[in-house]
Amino acid sequence: MRRPLYCLAIILLAAVDTSAHHSRAYFYDSSRVIEAEGVITRTLWRNPHTRFWMRDDDGAEWALESTPPATLIRHGLGPEALAEGTRVRVAGPAARFEANAMEVHNVLLPDGRELLIQTVARPRWMQDTPILQPSEFAEADIAAAEASADGLFRVWSRQYGQSFSLVPDGEFPLTQAAEAGREAYDPIADNPIPGCTAKGMPMIMSNPLPFEFVDAGNEIYLRIEEYDLVRIIHMDPDVAVASPSILGHSVGRWEDDDLVVTTTQINFMHYGSAIPLSADVHILERFALSDDERRLDYTLTVTDPETFIEPLTARRHWVWMPGETVKAWSCLETP
Known part of the structure:
Protein backbone atom coordinates (compact mmCIF):
# COMPACT_ATOMS: atom_id res chain seq x y z
CA MET A 1 0.00 0.00 0.00
CA PHE A 137 6.50 1.36 1.67
CA ALA A 138 5.39 -0.95 -1.12
CA GLU A 139 4.65 -4.52 -0.07
CA ALA A 140 7.30 -5.88 -2.45
CA ASP A 141 9.97 -3.57 -0.99
CA ILE A 142 9.07 -4.64 2.54
CA ALA A 143 9.26 -8.34 1.60
CA ALA A 144 12.64 -7.87 -0.11
CA ALA A 145 14.05 -6.06 2.94
CA GLU A 146 12.83 -8.75 5.32
CA ALA A 147 14.34 -11.48 3.13
CA SER A 148 17.77 -9.82 2.87
CA ALA A 149 18.17 -8.59 6.47
CA ASP A 150 20.93 -10.41 8.37
CA GLY A 151 21.73 -9.18 11.86
CA LEU A 152 22.86 -5.56 11.67
CA PHE A 153 23.35 -5.86 7.89
CA ARG A 154 20.34 -3.87 6.72
CA VAL A 155 19.23 -0.25 6.33
CA TRP A 156 18.85 1.75 9.56
CA SER A 157 16.82 4.92 9.97
CA ARG A 158 16.29 7.61 12.56
CA GLN A 159 13.15 6.97 14.56
CA TYR A 160 10.61 9.65 13.71
CA GLY A 161 10.59 12.33 16.37
CA GLN A 162 14.01 11.31 17.72
CA SER A 163 16.79 13.88 17.85
CA PHE A 164 19.74 12.89 15.72
CA SER A 165 22.29 14.94 17.65
CA LEU A 166 25.08 13.12 19.45
CA VAL A 167 24.28 14.58 22.84
CA PRO A 168 26.85 13.75 25.53
CA ASP A 169 25.83 12.06 28.77
CA GLY A 170 26.65 15.28 30.64
CA GLU A 171 28.23 18.63 29.93
CA PHE A 172 30.96 18.81 27.31
CA PRO A 173 34.17 18.23 29.37
CA LEU A 174 36.15 20.83 27.44
CA THR A 175 39.70 21.88 28.12
CA GLN A 176 40.36 25.60 28.50
CA ALA A 177 41.79 25.74 24.98
CA ALA A 178 38.73 24.02 23.49
CA GLU A 179 36.36 26.29 25.42
CA ALA A 180 38.23 29.32 24.09
CA GLY A 181 37.93 27.91 20.58
CA ARG A 182 34.19 27.41 20.99
CA GLU A 183 33.71 30.97 22.22
CA ALA A 184 35.72 32.34 19.28
CA TYR A 185 33.84 30.26 16.70
CA ASP A 186 32.34 32.28 13.82
CA PRO A 187 29.38 30.40 12.26
CA ILE A 188 30.07 31.93 8.86
CA ALA A 189 33.86 32.12 8.59
CA ASP A 190 34.52 28.90 10.51
CA ASN A 191 31.67 26.70 9.26
CA PRO A 192 33.38 23.34 8.46
CA ILE A 193 30.59 22.08 6.19
CA PRO A 194 29.42 24.91 3.90
CA GLY A 195 27.17 23.90 1.02
CA CYS A 196 27.96 20.39 -0.17
CA THR A 197 31.14 19.94 1.89
CA ALA A 198 30.90 16.50 3.51
CA LYS A 199 30.92 15.90 7.24
CA GLY A 200 33.66 13.70 8.66
CA MET A 201 33.94 11.55 11.76
CA PRO A 202 32.38 11.70 14.23
CA MET A 203 29.96 14.42 13.03
CA ILE A 204 28.65 12.27 10.17
CA MET A 205 27.16 9.82 12.68
CA SER A 206 24.76 12.55 13.83
CA ASN A 207 23.13 12.87 10.42
CA PRO A 208 19.34 12.35 10.13
CA LEU A 209 19.23 10.09 7.06
CA PRO A 210 19.40 6.31 6.56
CA PHE A 211 22.56 4.25 6.31
CA GLU A 212 23.27 0.60 5.55
CA PHE A 213 25.75 -1.98 6.80
CA VAL A 214 27.07 -4.18 3.97
CA ASP A 215 29.04 -7.37 4.64
CA ALA A 216 32.08 -7.49 2.33
CA GLY A 217 34.03 -10.28 4.00
CA ASN A 218 37.13 -8.79 5.62
CA GLU A 219 35.52 -5.39 5.45
CA ILE A 220 32.18 -3.93 6.44
CA TYR A 221 30.89 -1.03 4.38
CA LEU A 222 28.78 1.57 6.10
CA ARG A 223 26.91 3.28 3.25
CA ILE A 224 25.65 6.69 4.37
CA GLU A 225 23.02 8.52 2.36
CA GLU A 226 24.11 11.99 3.42
CA TYR A 227 26.92 13.07 1.03
CA ASP A 228 26.95 9.56 -0.56
CA LEU A 229 29.72 8.55 1.86
CA VAL A 230 31.02 5.04 2.49
CA ARG A 231 32.91 4.21 5.67
CA ILE A 232 35.16 1.16 5.42
CA ILE A 233 35.46 -0.86 8.62
CA HIS A 234 38.39 -3.29 8.43
CA MET A 235 37.78 -6.55 10.27
CA ASP A 236 41.44 -7.59 9.94
CA PRO A 237 43.30 -5.97 12.88
CA ASP A 238 46.61 -6.22 10.98
CA VAL A 239 45.50 -4.24 7.94
CA ALA A 240 47.85 -1.40 6.94
CA VAL A 241 46.89 1.90 8.53
CA ALA A 242 45.40 4.31 6.01
CA SER A 243 46.47 7.91 5.51
CA PRO A 244 44.44 10.53 7.41
CA SER A 245 41.04 11.33 5.95
CA ILE A 246 37.76 12.88 7.05
CA LEU A 247 36.38 9.43 7.91
CA GLY A 248 39.60 8.11 9.37
CA HIS A 249 40.91 4.54 9.58
CA SER A 250 38.40 2.16 11.19
CA VAL A 251 39.05 -1.32 12.56
CA GLY A 252 36.18 -3.44 13.84
CA ARG A 253 35.69 -6.52 15.97
CA TRP A 254 32.76 -8.52 17.25
CA GLU A 255 31.98 -8.69 20.96
CA ASP A 256 29.19 -11.26 21.03
CA ASP A 257 26.67 -9.66 18.64
CA ASP A 258 27.93 -6.10 19.12
CA LEU A 259 30.10 -4.46 16.48
CA VAL A 260 32.87 -2.45 18.15
CA VAL A 261 34.82 -0.05 15.96
CA THR A 262 37.99 1.92 16.70
CA THR A 263 38.76 4.89 14.46
CA THR A 264 41.93 6.98 14.26
CA GLN A 265 43.71 8.95 11.51
CA ILE A 266 40.93 11.55 11.29
CA ASN A 267 41.71 14.91 9.74
CA PHE A 268 38.19 16.34 10.12
CA MET A 269 38.88 18.52 13.14
CA HIS A 270 35.35 19.00 14.46
CA TYR A 271 33.06 17.20 16.90
CA GLY A 272 30.34 19.74 16.31
CA SER A 273 30.68 22.95 14.37
CA ALA A 274 32.03 24.91 17.34
CA ILE A 275 33.93 22.12 19.13
CA PRO A 276 37.40 21.38 17.72
CA LEU A 277 39.21 18.07 17.63
CA SER A 278 42.92 17.37 17.30
CA ALA A 279 44.77 15.00 14.98
CA ASP A 280 45.22 12.64 17.96
CA VAL A 281 41.49 12.02 18.43
CA HIS A 282 40.55 8.40 19.15
CA ILE A 283 36.98 7.22 18.59
CA LEU A 284 35.36 4.06 19.93
CA GLU A 285 31.90 3.04 18.67
CA ARG A 286 29.59 0.25 19.76
CA PHE A 287 26.64 -0.86 17.62
CA ALA A 288 24.33 -3.10 19.69
CA LEU A 289 21.45 -4.94 18.02
CA SER A 290 18.24 -5.49 19.99
CA ASP A 291 16.92 -9.01 20.56
CA ASP A 292 14.12 -8.48 18.02
CA GLU A 293 16.64 -6.97 15.55
CA ARG A 294 14.53 -3.87 15.01
CA ARG A 295 16.62 -1.37 16.94
CA LEU A 296 20.33 -0.52 16.84
CA ASP A 297 21.76 1.24 19.89
CA TYR A 298 24.86 3.33 19.39
CA THR A 299 27.46 4.47 21.90
CA LEU A 300 30.24 6.86 20.88
CA THR A 301 33.28 7.50 23.04
CA VAL A 302 35.68 10.25 21.97
CA THR A 303 39.11 10.56 23.56
CA ASP A 304 41.07 13.70 22.72
CA PRO A 305 43.16 15.24 25.55
CA GLU A 306 43.52 18.51 23.63
CA THR A 307 39.73 18.96 23.54
CA PHE A 308 38.24 16.97 26.43
CA ILE A 309 39.53 16.69 29.98
CA GLU A 310 38.02 13.19 30.05
CA PRO A 311 36.56 10.90 27.38
CA LEU A 312 33.23 12.12 26.04
CA THR A 313 30.41 9.60 25.67
CA ALA A 314 27.30 10.19 23.55
CA ARG A 315 24.41 7.95 22.52
CA ARG A 316 21.64 7.62 19.97
CA HIS A 317 19.76 4.82 18.22
CA TRP A 318 18.25 3.85 14.89
CA VAL A 319 15.35 1.61 13.94
CA TRP A 320 14.71 -0.81 11.10
CA MET A 321 11.97 0.27 8.69
CA PRO A 322 11.66 -2.58 6.18
CA GLY A 323 11.41 -1.10 2.69
CA GLU A 324 13.54 1.96 3.37
CA THR A 325 16.58 2.39 1.13
CA VAL A 326 19.72 4.51 0.96
CA LYS A 327 19.05 7.06 -1.77
CA ALA A 328 21.39 9.24 -3.82
CA TRP A 329 22.24 12.48 -2.01
CA SER A 330 22.26 14.76 -5.09
CA CYS A 331 23.69 17.80 -3.36
CA LEU A 332 23.92 21.06 -5.30
CA GLU A 333 25.51 24.32 -4.24
CA THR A 334 23.05 27.21 -4.36
CA PRO A 335 23.96 29.31 -7.42
Whole structure:
Protein backbone atom coordinates (compact mmCIF):
# COMPACT_ATOMS: atom_id res chain seq x y z
CA MET A 1 0.00 0.00 0.00
CA ARG A 2 1.20 3.53 -0.74
CA ARG A 3 0.06 6.61 1.10
CA PRO A 4 -1.23 9.51 -1.06
CA LEU A 5 1.33 12.18 -1.88
CA TYR A 6 -0.47 14.93 -0.01
CA CYS A 7 -2.81 15.32 2.89
CA LEU A 8 -4.14 18.48 4.50
CA ALA A 9 -0.85 19.04 6.27
CA ILE A 10 2.54 17.54 6.69
CA ILE A 11 4.67 17.79 9.80
CA LEU A 12 8.24 16.87 9.10
CA LEU A 13 10.15 15.39 11.97
CA ALA A 14 13.52 16.91 11.22
CA ALA A 15 15.21 17.62 14.51
CA VAL A 16 17.52 20.54 15.01
CA ASP A 17 21.19 19.60 15.02
CA THR A 18 23.99 21.88 16.20
CA SER A 19 26.19 20.43 13.48
CA ALA A 20 23.82 21.30 10.62
CA HIS A 21 25.06 22.85 7.38
CA HIS A 22 24.79 26.18 9.12
CA SER A 23 23.59 27.32 12.51
CA ARG A 24 19.87 27.95 12.27
CA ALA A 25 19.84 29.88 15.54
CA TYR A 26 22.59 32.14 14.24
CA PHE A 27 20.91 32.96 10.93
CA TYR A 28 17.23 32.94 11.96
CA ASP A 29 15.47 34.61 14.89
CA SER A 30 12.94 32.13 16.32
CA SER A 31 11.47 34.89 18.51
CA ARG A 32 10.43 36.89 15.44
CA VAL A 33 8.04 34.95 13.22
CA ILE A 34 6.94 36.78 10.08
CA GLU A 35 4.54 36.13 7.21
CA ALA A 36 4.71 36.88 3.52
CA GLU A 37 2.52 36.07 0.52
CA GLY A 38 3.30 35.93 -3.15
CA VAL A 39 4.13 33.77 -6.16
CA ILE A 40 7.01 31.30 -6.27
CA THR A 41 9.46 32.37 -8.96
CA ARG A 42 12.09 29.67 -8.59
CA THR A 43 12.67 26.44 -6.63
CA LEU A 44 15.93 24.66 -5.93
CA TRP A 45 14.92 21.11 -4.98
CA ARG A 46 18.35 19.88 -3.97
CA ASN A 47 20.11 18.83 -0.79
CA PRO A 48 21.37 20.06 1.63
CA HIS A 49 18.35 22.42 1.89
CA THR A 50 15.27 23.08 -0.17
CA ARG A 51 15.33 26.70 -1.27
CA PHE A 52 12.73 28.71 -3.10
CA TRP A 53 12.21 32.32 -4.04
CA MET A 54 8.98 34.31 -4.06
CA ARG A 55 7.82 37.70 -5.36
CA ASP A 56 5.25 39.38 -3.11
CA ASP A 57 2.42 41.67 -4.23
CA ASP A 58 4.63 44.75 -3.85
CA GLY A 59 7.22 43.27 -6.20
CA ALA A 60 9.73 42.46 -3.45
CA GLU A 61 11.79 39.27 -3.80
CA TRP A 62 11.97 36.81 -0.88
CA ALA A 63 14.62 34.14 -0.26
CA LEU A 64 13.15 31.14 1.56
CA GLU A 65 14.77 28.04 3.02
CA SER A 66 13.31 24.78 4.25
CA THR A 67 13.94 21.14 5.14
CA PRO A 68 16.17 19.00 2.85
CA PRO A 69 14.33 17.29 -0.02
CA ALA A 70 15.57 13.92 1.28
CA THR A 71 13.35 14.46 4.33
CA LEU A 72 10.45 16.12 2.50
CA ILE A 73 10.14 13.23 0.06
CA ARG A 74 10.06 10.66 2.85
CA HIS A 75 7.04 12.45 4.29
CA GLY A 76 5.12 12.42 1.04
CA LEU A 77 5.90 15.93 -0.18
CA GLY A 78 7.20 16.34 -3.73
CA PRO A 79 8.48 19.39 -5.60
CA GLU A 80 5.04 19.96 -7.15
CA ALA A 81 3.86 21.64 -3.93
CA LEU A 82 6.46 24.39 -4.33
CA ALA A 83 6.40 24.64 -8.11
CA GLU A 84 7.19 27.86 -9.92
CA GLY A 85 4.04 29.94 -10.40
CA THR A 86 2.31 28.65 -7.24
CA ARG A 87 0.81 31.32 -5.01
CA VAL A 88 1.60 30.67 -1.35
CA ARG A 89 1.54 32.27 2.06
CA VAL A 90 4.57 31.44 4.18
CA ALA A 91 5.52 31.96 7.81
CA GLY A 92 8.64 31.31 9.83
CA PRO A 93 11.55 32.85 11.75
CA ALA A 94 12.95 35.95 10.08
CA ALA A 95 16.54 36.06 8.90
CA ARG A 96 18.80 38.04 11.21
CA PHE A 97 21.09 39.55 8.59
CA GLU A 98 19.01 39.73 5.43
CA ALA A 99 15.76 41.48 4.57
CA ASN A 100 12.93 39.50 2.97
CA ALA A 101 14.28 36.11 4.02
CA MET A 102 13.10 33.42 6.43
CA GLU A 103 13.30 29.78 7.40
CA VAL A 104 9.87 28.58 6.36
CA HIS A 105 7.87 26.58 8.89
CA ASN A 106 4.35 26.94 7.44
CA VAL A 107 3.12 27.06 3.85
CA LEU A 108 -0.50 27.77 2.91
CA LEU A 109 -1.41 26.55 -0.57
CA PRO A 110 -4.16 28.05 -2.78
CA ASP A 111 -6.53 25.12 -2.11
CA GLY A 112 -6.36 25.68 1.67
CA ARG A 113 -3.89 22.95 2.53
CA GLU A 114 -1.34 23.95 5.15
CA LEU A 115 2.09 22.34 5.12
CA LEU A 116 4.08 22.27 8.35
CA ILE A 117 7.66 21.72 7.31
CA GLN A 118 9.70 21.93 10.49
CA THR A 119 9.43 19.81 13.62
CA VAL A 120 8.67 22.87 15.78
CA ALA A 121 5.91 24.08 13.44
CA ARG A 122 2.31 24.15 14.62
CA PRO A 123 -0.86 24.92 12.65
CA ARG A 124 -1.05 28.65 12.01
CA TRP A 125 -4.01 29.15 9.70
CA MET A 126 -5.87 25.79 9.87
CA GLN A 127 -6.13 24.85 13.54
CA ASP A 128 -7.80 21.48 12.84
CA THR A 129 -4.99 20.45 10.51
CA PRO A 130 -4.36 16.68 10.72
CA ILE A 131 -0.87 15.25 10.77
CA LEU A 132 0.36 13.14 7.89
CA GLN A 133 2.49 10.23 8.99
CA PRO A 134 5.61 9.21 7.04
CA SER A 135 4.92 7.54 3.71
CA GLU A 136 4.43 3.78 3.74
CA PHE A 137 6.50 1.36 1.67
CA ALA A 138 5.39 -0.95 -1.12
CA GLU A 139 4.65 -4.52 -0.07
CA ALA A 140 7.30 -5.88 -2.45
CA ASP A 141 9.97 -3.57 -0.99
CA ILE A 142 9.07 -4.64 2.54
CA ALA A 143 9.26 -8.34 1.60
CA ALA A 144 12.64 -7.87 -0.11
CA ALA A 145 14.05 -6.06 2.94
CA GLU A 146 12.83 -8.75 5.32
CA ALA A 147 14.34 -11.48 3.13
CA SER A 148 17.77 -9.82 2.87
CA ALA A 149 18.17 -8.59 6.47
CA ASP A 150 20.93 -10.41 8.37
CA GLY A 151 21.73 -9.18 11.86
CA LEU A 152 22.86 -5.56 11.67
CA PHE A 153 23.35 -5.86 7.89
CA ARG A 154 20.34 -3.87 6.72
CA VAL A 155 19.23 -0.25 6.33
CA TRP A 156 18.85 1.75 9.56
CA SER A 157 16.82 4.92 9.97
CA ARG A 158 16.29 7.61 12.56
CA GLN A 159 13.15 6.97 14.56
CA TYR A 160 10.61 9.65 13.71
CA GLY A 161 10.59 12.33 16.37
CA GLN A 162 14.01 11.31 17.72
CA SER A 163 16.79 13.88 17.85
CA PHE A 164 19.74 12.89 15.72
CA SER A 165 22.29 14.94 17.65
CA LEU A 166 25.08 13.12 19.45
CA VAL A 167 24.28 14.58 22.84
CA PRO A 168 26.85 13.75 25.53
CA ASP A 169 25.83 12.06 28.77
CA GLY A 170 26.65 15.28 30.64
CA GLU A 171 28.23 18.63 29.93
CA PHE A 172 30.96 18.81 27.31
CA PRO A 173 34.17 18.23 29.37
CA LEU A 174 36.15 20.83 27.44
CA THR A 175 39.70 21.88 28.12
CA GLN A 176 40.36 25.60 28.50
CA ALA A 177 41.79 25.74 24.98
CA ALA A 178 38.73 24.02 23.49
CA GLU A 179 36.36 26.29 25.42
CA ALA A 180 38.23 29.32 24.09
CA GLY A 181 37.93 27.91 20.58
CA ARG A 182 34.19 27.41 20.99
CA GLU A 183 33.71 30.97 22.22
CA ALA A 184 35.72 32.34 19.28
CA TYR A 185 33.84 30.26 16.70
CA ASP A 186 32.34 32.28 13.82
CA PRO A 187 29.38 30.40 12.26
CA ILE A 188 30.07 31.93 8.86
CA ALA A 189 33.86 32.12 8.59
CA ASP A 190 34.52 28.90 10.51
CA ASN A 191 31.67 26.70 9.26
CA PRO A 192 33.38 23.34 8.46
CA ILE A 193 30.59 22.08 6.19
CA PRO A 194 29.42 24.91 3.90
CA GLY A 195 27.17 23.90 1.02
CA CYS A 196 27.96 20.39 -0.17
CA THR A 197 31.14 19.94 1.89
CA ALA A 198 30.90 16.50 3.51
CA LYS A 199 30.92 15.90 7.24
CA GLY A 200 33.66 13.70 8.66
CA MET A 201 33.94 11.55 11.76
CA PRO A 202 32.38 11.70 14.23
CA MET A 203 29.96 14.42 13.03
CA ILE A 204 28.65 12.27 10.17
CA MET A 205 27.16 9.82 12.68
CA SER A 206 24.76 12.55 13.83
CA ASN A 207 23.13 12.87 10.42
CA PRO A 208 19.34 12.35 10.13
CA LEU A 209 19.23 10.09 7.06
CA PRO A 210 19.40 6.31 6.56
CA PHE A 211 22.56 4.25 6.31
CA GLU A 212 23.27 0.60 5.55
CA PHE A 213 25.75 -1.98 6.80
CA VAL A 214 27.07 -4.18 3.97
CA ASP A 215 29.04 -7.37 4.64
CA ALA A 216 32.08 -7.49 2.33
CA GLY A 217 34.03 -10.28 4.00
CA ASN A 218 37.13 -8.79 5.62
CA GLU A 219 35.52 -5.39 5.45
CA ILE A 220 32.18 -3.93 6.44
CA TYR A 221 30.89 -1.03 4.38
CA LEU A 222 28.78 1.57 6.10
CA ARG A 223 26.91 3.28 3.25
CA ILE A 224 25.65 6.69 4.37
CA GLU A 225 23.02 8.52 2.36
CA GLU A 226 24.11 11.99 3.42
CA TYR A 227 26.92 13.07 1.03
CA ASP A 228 26.95 9.56 -0.56
CA LEU A 229 29.72 8.55 1.86
CA VAL A 230 31.02 5.04 2.49
CA ARG A 231 32.91 4.21 5.67
CA ILE A 232 35.16 1.16 5.42
CA ILE A 233 35.46 -0.86 8.62
CA HIS A 234 38.39 -3.29 8.43
CA MET A 235 37.78 -6.55 10.27
CA ASP A 236 41.44 -7.59 9.94
CA PRO A 237 43.30 -5.97 12.88
CA ASP A 238 46.61 -6.22 10.98
CA VAL A 239 45.50 -4.24 7.94
CA ALA A 240 47.85 -1.40 6.94
CA VAL A 241 46.89 1.90 8.53
CA ALA A 242 45.40 4.31 6.01
CA SER A 243 46.47 7.91 5.51
CA PRO A 244 44.44 10.53 7.41
CA SER A 245 41.04 11.33 5.95
CA ILE A 246 37.76 12.88 7.05
CA LEU A 247 36.38 9.43 7.91
CA GLY A 248 39.60 8.11 9.37
CA HIS A 249 40.91 4.54 9.58
CA SER A 250 38.40 2.16 11.19
CA VAL A 251 39.05 -1.32 12.56
CA GLY A 252 36.18 -3.44 13.84
CA ARG A 253 35.69 -6.52 15.97
CA TRP A 254 32.76 -8.52 17.25
CA GLU A 255 31.98 -8.69 20.96
CA ASP A 256 29.19 -11.26 21.03
CA ASP A 257 26.67 -9.66 18.64
CA ASP A 258 27.93 -6.10 19.12
CA LEU A 259 30.10 -4.46 16.48
CA VAL A 260 32.87 -2.45 18.15
CA VAL A 261 34.82 -0.05 15.96
CA THR A 262 37.99 1.92 16.70
CA THR A 263 38.76 4.89 14.46
CA THR A 264 41.93 6.98 14.26
CA GLN A 265 43.71 8.95 11.51
CA ILE A 266 40.93 11.55 11.29
CA ASN A 267 41.71 14.91 9.74
CA PHE A 268 38.19 16.34 10.12
CA MET A 269 38.88 18.52 13.14
CA HIS A 270 35.35 19.00 14.46
CA TYR A 271 33.06 17.20 16.90
CA GLY A 272 30.34 19.74 16.31
CA SER A 273 30.68 22.95 14.37
CA ALA A 274 32.03 24.91 17.34
CA ILE A 275 33.93 22.12 19.13
CA PRO A 276 37.40 21.38 17.72
CA LEU A 277 39.21 18.07 17.63
CA SER A 278 42.92 17.37 17.30
CA ALA A 279 44.77 15.00 14.98
CA ASP A 280 45.22 12.64 17.96
CA VAL A 281 41.49 12.02 18.43
CA HIS A 282 40.55 8.40 19.15
CA ILE A 283 36.98 7.22 18.59
CA LEU A 284 35.36 4.06 19.93
CA GLU A 285 31.90 3.04 18.67
CA ARG A 286 29.59 0.25 19.76
CA PHE A 287 26.64 -0.86 17.62
CA ALA A 288 24.33 -3.10 19.69
CA LEU A 289 21.45 -4.94 18.02
CA SER A 290 18.24 -5.49 19.99
CA ASP A 291 16.92 -9.01 20.56
CA ASP A 292 14.12 -8.48 18.02
CA GLU A 293 16.64 -6.97 15.55
CA ARG A 294 14.53 -3.87 15.01
CA ARG A 295 16.62 -1.37 16.94
CA LEU A 296 20.33 -0.52 16.84
CA ASP A 297 21.76 1.24 19.89
CA TYR A 298 24.86 3.33 19.39
CA THR A 299 27.46 4.47 21.90
CA LEU A 300 30.24 6.86 20.88
CA THR A 301 33.28 7.50 23.04
CA VAL A 302 35.68 10.25 21.97
CA THR A 303 39.11 10.56 23.56
CA ASP A 304 41.07 13.70 22.72
CA PRO A 305 43.16 15.24 25.55
CA GLU A 306 43.52 18.51 23.63
CA THR A 307 39.73 18.96 23.54
CA PHE A 308 38.24 16.97 26.43
CA ILE A 309 39.53 16.69 29.98
CA GLU A 310 38.02 13.19 30.05
CA PRO A 311 36.56 10.90 27.38
CA LEU A 312 33.23 12.12 26.04
CA THR A 313 30.41 9.60 25.67
CA ALA A 314 27.30 10.19 23.55
CA ARG A 315 24.41 7.95 22.52
CA ARG A 316 21.64 7.62 19.97
CA HIS A 317 19.76 4.82 18.22
CA TRP A 318 18.25 3.85 14.89
CA VAL A 319 15.35 1.61 13.94
CA TRP A 320 14.71 -0.81 11.10
CA MET A 321 11.97 0.27 8.69
CA PRO A 322 11.66 -2.58 6.18
CA GLY A 323 11.41 -1.10 2.69
CA GLU A 324 13.54 1.96 3.37
CA THR A 325 16.58 2.39 1.13
CA VAL A 326 19.72 4.51 0.96
CA LYS A 327 19.05 7.06 -1.77
CA ALA A 328 21.39 9.24 -3.82
CA TRP A 329 22.24 12.48 -2.01
CA SER A 330 22.26 14.76 -5.09
CA CYS A 331 23.69 17.80 -3.36
CA LEU A 332 23.92 21.06 -5.30
CA GLU A 333 25.51 24.32 -4.24
CA THR A 334 23.05 27.21 -4.36
CA PRO A 335 23.96 29.31 -7.42
